[in-house]
Amino acid sequence: MIDNLKILYHQGKQYIPDVTTAKVPGIFRGRPIITLKKVDEDKLVEVCPLQAITKNPIAIDLGKCNFCGECTMQFPEKISFTKDYKIATNERDRLIIKEGDENPVEVNPANVRDEIHNLFGKSLKLRQISAGGDNSCEWELNASNNVQFDMSRFGIEFVASPRHADGIAITGPISENMAEAIQICYDAVPEPKIIVLVGTDAISGGIFADSFAIDRSFLNKYLIDLYIPGNPAHPLTIINGLLDLTRK
Amino acid sequence: MNYISVSNNQRIDIQQIPEITYDLFFELNTGFIISHPERHCVNYYGFKISDKIKLICCIADDNTHEIFISSCIIGDSTTLIAFTSKLLCFEKFEREIHENFGIQYIAHPWLKPLRYPYNRFDKSKTIANYPFYSIDSEELHEVGVGPIHAGVIEPGHFRFICNGEQILHLEIQLGYQHRGIEQLFIEKKNLLQRTILAENIAGDTVVGHTTVFSHIWESLCGFQSSRDIQFARTLALEMERIAIHTGDLSAVCTDIAYQLGSSVFGRLRTPIINFMQEWCGNRLSKGLIRPGKNQFTFTQNLANRLNEVLNTFEPDFDEMCKQLFKLPSALSRFERTGVVSYDDVLSIGTVGLSARMSNLNRDVRLSHPYSLYNEFNHEPIYKRHGDVYSRVQIRKLEVKQSIEYIRKLLVNIPDYEEKAYMNSPKPNSFAISMVEGWRGEICHCAITDDNGDFLHYKVKDPSFHNWMALALSVRNNEISDFPICNKSFNLSYCGHDL
Numbered sequence: 001m002i003d004n005l006k007i008l009y010h011q012g013k014q015y016i017p018d019v020t021t022a023k024v025p026g027i028f029r030g031r032p033i034i035t036l037k038k039v040d041e042d043k044l045v046e047v048c049p050l051q052a053i054t055k056n057p058i059a060i061d062l063g064k065c066n067f068c069g070e071c072t073m074q075f076p077e078k079i080s081f082t083k084d085y086k087i088a089t090n091e092r093d094r095l096i097i098k099e100g101d102e103n104p105v106e107v108n109p110a111n112v113r114d115e116i117h118n119l120f121g122k123s124l125k126l127r128q129i130s131a132g133g134d135n136s137c138e139w140e141l142n143a144s145n146n147v148q149f150d151m152s153r154f155g156i157e158f159v160a161s162p163r164h165a166d167g168i169a170i171t172g173p174i175s176e177n178m179a180e181a182i183q184i185c186y187d188a189v190p191e192p193k194i195i196v197l198v199g200t201d202a203i204s205g206g207i208f209a210d211s212f213a214i215d216r217s218f219l220n221k222y223l224i225d226l227y228i229p230g231n232p233a234h235p236l237t238i239i240n241g242l243l244d245l246t247r248k
Numbered sequence: 249m250n251y252i253s254v255s256n257n258q259r260i261d262i263q264q265i266p267e268i269t270y271d272l273f274f275e276l277n278t279g280f281i282i283s284h285p286e287r288h289c290v291n292y293y294g295f296k297i298s299d300k301i302k303l304i305c306c307i308a309d310d311n312t313h314e315i316f317i318s319s320c321i322i323g324d325s326t327t328l329i330a331f332t333s334k335l336l337c338f339e340k341f342e343r344e345i346h347e348n349f350g351i352q353y354i355a356h357p358w359l360k361p362l363r364y365p366y367n368r369f370d371k372s373k374t375i376a377n378y379p380f381y382s383i384d385s386e387e388l389h390e391v392g393v394g395p396i397h398a399g400v401i402e403p404g405h406f407r408f409i410c411n412g413e414q415i416l417h418l419e420i421q422l423g424y425q426h427r428g429i430e431q432l433f434i435e436k437k438n439l440l441q442r443t444i445l446a447e448n449i450a451g452d453t454v455v456g457h458t459t460v461f462s463h464i465w466e467s468l469c470g471f472q473s474s475r476d477i478q479f480a481r482t483l484a485l486e487m488e489r490i491a492i493h494t495g496d497l498s499a500v501c502t503d504i505a506y507q508l509g510s511s512v513f514g515r516l517r518t519p520i521i522n523f524m525q526e527w528c529g530n531r532l533s534k535g536l537i538r539p540g541k542n543q544f545t546f547t548q549n550l551a552n553r554l555n556e557v558l559n560t561f562e563p564d565f566d567e568m569c570k571q572l573f574k575l576p577s578a579l580s581r582f583e584r585t586g587v588v589s590y591d592d593v594l595s596i597g598t599v600g601l602s603a604r605m606s607n608l609n610r611d612v613r614l615s616h617p618y619s620l621y622n623e624f625n626h627e628p629i630y631k632r633h634g635d636v637y638s639r640v641q642i643r644k645l646e647v648k649q650s651i652e653y654i655r656k657l658l659v660n661i662p663d664y665e666e667k668a669y670m671n672s673p674k675p676n677s678f679a680i681s682m683v684e685g686w687r688g689e690i691c692h693c694a695i696t697d698d699n700g701d702f703l704h705y706k707v708k709d710p711s712f713h714n715w716m717a718l719a720l721s722v723r724n725n726e727i728s729d730f731p732i733c734n735k736s737f738n739l740s741y742c743g744h745d746l
Contacts, residue, residue: 003571004508010564014515026526029535049440066444068535073543081529128400132427134742136451136532139495141400146514160398175745177364177375177424178403181395207444210435213366213428231534232451 014147019239028234029067029081032060034099039078047071050200050207062087062095062105063203066231088228088241095203095227107226107244115192116225120166120246123155126196127165127189131182132214133172136232137199141169144235151239156246162186167194167225173201173208176215183218194225196242199233206231250276251318256616259467259679262695265304265319270328273320277305278334285608286310288597290682290691292331292341294349295704299324301349306680306693310615315680324349330356337597340712363423363745367431378421380407387411391727395424402741406730413726418719425745433705439465439539447534449707450743452492455484456685457707457743458537460692463618463681465539468673468696475662477542478619483657484524484533485619486650489686491520493643494565496738500640501572503731504581512568519557526553540670551658558651569644582637586721586733589634593717600688601642602714602737606634612684624653634721639736646686673700687711687740709743 016022024030041055048071052064060071060079072079087105089095090112094105130138141158144151151157159165162185174182186195197219200206208214228241250268254260268276281287291306300321307316322328331338333355343362345351350369353359361368364375382390388411395403403424409417429449436442446461447454459481466473495517501509521531528536528544536544572578588598593606603610611628613621629645631638673696682691688710697703718737722730 007508007512007567007571010567011512011515024525025522027529028525029529049438049444066534067530068440068444069529070440127396129396130400130402130425132425132742133402134448134451135402135740136454136534138400138402139452139532143514143518146518147511148515148518158400172425173427175424175426176366177426177745178395180376181403181424185396201448207436207441207448208427208432211366211428211432213426213431231530232532234531 015150016148019149019236020243022236024083024085024234024236028083028085029069031084031087031105032062032072032079032081032097033102034058034060034079034097035077036100037077039075044071044075044078047074057099059096059098061204062097062229063092063227064200064206064209065229066200066206085234085236086240086244087230088226088237088244090224090226090245092224092227095229107241109248112225112245113192116194116246117248119192120194121248124167124242124246125157125159125165126167126169127162127185128158128169128171129178129182129185131170131172131178132175132208133199133201137171137201137230140230140232140235141171141198141238144238149235149239151235151242154239154243156239156242162188163190165189165193167196169196169198170202171198173205173211173214174216174218176213179215179218186218186222195222196226196228197224198228198238200229200231203227203229251316253314253316254680255313255315256612256618257463257467257679257681259470259674259677262676262678265317265678267319267321270320270322273303273305273318274329274331276318277307278331280307280316281335281337284309285594288599288610289337289341290315290689291680291693291706291708292338293693293706294345294351295695296324296349297321301351303345304693306691308616308682310610313616315616317678317680322351325351327352327354329354332356336595337713339596339716361423363426365426366428375423378405380421381409381417381419383409388416404741408727408730410727413728415722415725415727415730418722420715420719422715422741422744425742427742427746429746430705430707434702437701443538449746450709450740451532452740453488453685453687453690453709453743454533455481455488455537456683456690457709459485460681460683460690462537462539463683464679464692464694465673466670467679467681468677468694468700469540469671470674471540471668471670473540474665474668476546476665479657479662480542480544480546481537482620483546483654484536485683485685486653487520487524488533490647490650491517491524492686492738493647494520496735497572497640497643499735499738500636500732501578503735504578506572506575506578509568509572509578512564516561516565516568519561523554523557526550541667542664545664546661548661551661554654555658558654562651565647573644579637581729581732582640583635584633585636585729586725586736587633587635588717588721592720593634596716596720597713598688598717599713600684600710601639601686602688602710602717604628604630604642605638607632610689612682612689616682618683620657624656636732636736675700685710687738688714707746709740711739711741711744714739715744
């Protein structure tokens with residue numbers, strides 16, 4: 001008993017008091033800023049291994065970007081990644097950061113269904129489905145609920161059964177072999193329900209986008225309520241995204 | 249000679265690998281392993297050359313540090329005698345060859361689909377109608393779990409045959425995670441894309457797989473990596489080991505409902521992965537390892553920070569371990585649960601932690617060293633009982649060992665060297681590379697064509713060998729002990745399914 005108390009004492013306070021303003025340590029590749037400086041645009045477009053950069057105007061699609069940082073290493077005067085981890089949004093187009101755009105990426109409240117605010121504002125239970133996910137986003141989703149990030153303090157939790165869930169959180173590019181399971185799981189979630197895509201692989205397919213082994217037809221059928229980019233998505237990105245979606 | 253002997257990270261011309269008849273190939277490779285526990289198959293696979301199939305078998309010898317490579321050309325849809333009839337450790341390799349090319353095997357006891365790749369031979373076989381082993385009995389019942397599991401983990405299907413609460417048999421069906429990675433390695437023509445592909449093979453072994461890929465690429469290009477590159481890789485590999493082992497100790501505590509251990513180990517993982525973010529901008533080290541260069545210099549400042557991190561990590565880790573390993577309620581769940589004997593791990597050919605738990609000493613860091621591991625006098629940590637307790641103990645001791653190695657590394661940080669020029673890969677070559685990831689031996693093999701492009705790329709995650717150990721470990725255990733058995737192994741689904 002005394003040993004247990006000692007351990008607790010030695011841990012001190014681990015939780016992050018305010019997850020909306022916490023700072024991430026060291027270097028972090030969060031929301032990018034693209035300056036208006038002129039560079040060799042064709043070369044810049046070519047640098048990106050995932051074709052996330054397009055020109056006229058130069059823009060980065062965070063849904064395709066895997067945050068490797070190659071562009072900022074080769075064109076530091078053009079592209080820089082800030083430590084702003086709040087990059088989740090409910091609009092696919094908002095993930096495309098154009099040159100000169102320094103505005104935060106946010107959920108557009110006008111496009112959030114009323115029932116999400118009304119029903120899920122204080123309690124959101126999600127069923128997680130990994131469909132070809134490489135286990136990095138899964139680790140970070142688990143980390144979102146550890147004693148430091150402590151997402152469950154906001155009433156947001158992952159549950160074991162789709163019957164208990166208010167929606168699904170998908171990781172991975174959706175392998176063909178998981179396509180049927182994902183549909184069955186989604187159908188088992190009672191209405192109203194949401195779909196959250198976590199990580200670059202889920203949002204665009206990432207490096208697997210043109211693989212013949214994936215089947216993303218499920219995503220064409222439904223409205224996506226939240227995109228959480230990252231490779232993997234940082235726990236603070238995940239928590240802030242979900243809070244931004246569900247709270248007014 | 250019927251085979252060629254190479255060492256880890258060696259490039260050879262593809263013509264140097266002798267092509268022999270299947271009968272000889274069979275005798276040679278099974279002969280290598282039978283009554284030689286120090287040898288095992290690190291990779292055995294086939295690929296198409298026009299209308300024929302070339303089989304390549306790589307057997308590693310831990311004592312002599314050699315890898316014996318031989319090959320054999322066969323027609324497609326032929327019938328062959330299975331290596332598995334003599335040695336069970338070939339079971340998965342032959343299922344893969346059967347699934348990809350339709351080759352029939354005689355005397356293979358378990359010739360079932362392996363991962364349902366999109367380019368499989370027989371498209372009429374689908375993942376929904378996997379032929380599970382079943383027993384017709386009124387006393388026994390079956391329990392099916394998955395593909396989607398209760399926790400936030402990857403998909404796979406487990407089918408138990410139980411007698412009451414007791415598990416008699418477990419069959420693990422995988423393939424749900426298949427993303428066509430090996431084919432993408434050939435299709436993606438740009439080095440960075442391929443490196444990112446390697447990073448995404450298994451997100452919990454980012455450093456492991458990317459290091460193997462980098463080694464392969466550098467061997468093919470004839471590039472000798474400088475000391476600072478090797479330093480960064482060695483350090484990152486050991487950091488990955490600490491992070492995952494600590495996270496897994498937390499998960500094991502969760503599965504025995506030990507809240508304190510779960511929280512403390514869970515939070516202890518954070519400073520380790522946060523340090524990786526300080527170093528390379530990503531908590532899981534994505535973006536850190538690149539072929540032929542050091543992407544993020546390791547500075548004296550970072551070394552000081554890492555020393556601080558370890559100095560605060562270690563006392564908390566020790567204190568929690570001490571408490572966990574004297575807690576009777578924890579020990580009663582760990583000890584003699586999920587046992588796999590030495591004979592069993594030897595016959596199914598497990599690697600890494602899943603071999604060392606049962607006194608089978610397999611560790612690439614010692615047997616086929618790379619990077620700076622030669623300088624450590626590495627002594628693998630192994631246990632004898634093959635139970636959950638052994639696996640948990642190994643994790644604890646390996647964390648301690650990794651901390652010791654990192655401290656040694658930090659004493660002498662090599663100077664950053666300017667990026668050296670790297671040639672393009674040599675044509676018509678074969679290269680093999682092995683690295684000891686935290687799960688065990690990762691092995692990649694590459695073959696280049698006339699232009700130096702990839703003709704074939706083969707990835708083998710340690711989980712490929714080790715899933716069978718999990719299936720055996722739960723036999724005669726209560727089904728309620730399955731989660732803790734599973735977590736004590738923590739095998740990769742995506743690394744297996746590719």
